[in-house]
Amino acid sequence: MLLQKVQKKFFKKIYQIPFIRHKTDIAYQIAVDKYKPNLPIISKDDLELVDRINNEGVVVTSLDNLGILSNTQLLKAAKNIASQMKPNIDSDQNKFVVHASQQQIMEHPEIFLWGLEERLLNIVEHYFCLPVAYHGAYFRRDIANQLETGSRLWHIDQEDRKVLKIIVYVNDVTDNQGPFQYIPLSLTSSIAQSLKYTYGYIRNQTMQKVISPSNYKSCIGNSGTVVFAGTGGIFHRGKPPENSDRFTIFFDYTSRRKKELFYINPSLSQKDLIILSKHLSERQKKCLFWQKYLE
Secondary structure, eight states: OHHHHHHHHHHHHHHHSHHHHHHHHHHHHHHHHHHGGGOOOOOHHHHHHHHHHHHHSEEEEEHHHHOOTTHHHHHHHHHHHHTTOOOOOTTOTTOOEEEOOHHHHHHSHHHHHHTTOHHHHHHHHHHHTSOEEEEEEEEEEEOSSOOOOGGGSBBOOOSSSSOEEEEEESSOBOTTSOOEEEOOHHHHHHHHHHHTOSSSOBOHHHHTTTSOGGGOEEEOBOTTEEEEEOTTSSOEEEOOOSSSOEEEEEEEEEEOOSTTOOOOOOSSOHHHHHHHTTTOOHHHHHHHTGGGGOO
């Protein structure tokens, strides 16, 4: 893991060199233009959803609005696991999150497989305009201890040029219960320039020196709320919960381009992925075993 982090930082610096950056920009656009004719046909509503992610950075909707058949099974399984995710932070005062184990996810495969629903893959593919890599589902319980650390700090995801996360709220999330927060796409670039930001985490105290908190956007909603977030283009964080713990599932996606793709850690083992793939379509398998199909 240490070697991977060093390599990641090294290649990020290489890609920041103006000449190389220009070359990779051209190669990226060629790849997008070449793939566009292969994009799947999607509904007008889904096209509008993609346009809003591209223009605003984030779209908030709900499982009910999406109307995917497996929604009921997803939420039922999620609440089952949530009841088993007991926080044990007595021995570590700096712990702020509890993750569902791989075993728990495998006992409720409908959670992981929801992220491979064809309609969702269609939306994601239109957002990237490139073949999709699905990196899995991450079920987390964020502890209401107000610690400002890790993903509770402001950051931009650097795994790829575009990164998409679909976040499902398992419990009701108010502004005091750790909502997903972001700074609008229209403001992120200027803030990054002011902070000379390339990658890493920024404390809220530092962020407030360059932008008023009134510009922060909080994604609040009831259980079943769904957030589509283009986290590779916006500053975002999980606001530290104050009143009660927050339960969420993150479904992570990038493109399958080999160059500039730094995401290498799937949420499940290869053995588990093979088990889950038995009844998947060929397209779903390619998104799941994306490393075999790098462009």
